[in-house]
Amino acid sequence: MLDWYRGDLSSRRVLTLIKHLPHDSAVQRELHGEAAEWSITDHLLAATVDHLAVANWMFQCVNSSEDDDSPEPPKPVPRPGTDTDGEGEEQGEHSTQEGADGALSPGALARFFG
Template identity: 75%
Template sequence: MVMIKHLPAEGAVQREIHGESAEWSLSDHLLAAVVDHLAAANWMFQCVNSSEDDETPDPPKPVPRPGLTDEDGQEDQGEESAEEGAGPAVSPTALARFFG
């Protein structure tokens, strides 16, 4: 039991038990979250500072995480889809009013 407990986290046993997600460390997950939040902040900044005639840019795609799949059974491109759980679309004017 001692030998099994101390096997490396990135080893073959962990990959067999946990799949692809064993290859990602806590730091990798945190770094992906930072990248996603920075992309969302840049997207909001672009929405707020674009002229009214420009069309709203597409929201950024999240960094793909291992082991997550979408409704079709294919690997998802993020933690959750843009349509799922998202409220109504936010206009650049509303963002500007919120961030004042």
């Protein structure tokens, strides 16, 4: 930042450096909270776990005798930006469908898969 103050670094270059910080950087965590620590892979893995749990639950419901009570449906894996029961809406900038580079945001993937 001292180089920017002295005029050795342009504002455009500072903005580019900030935009391309890693997702787990302190700036990203401050801007996006816990969601900054979840990559697309983490969202896809959570969706896979949720779908597998639902498939197992459906198999158990179909193959259980009718005298028994049906089992409780599985709870989804908690994701950042949702309330504790997993039914809330995404908050912040992750509620948009596409990111700045045109890729789907982790929030959009979480809503699609979970």
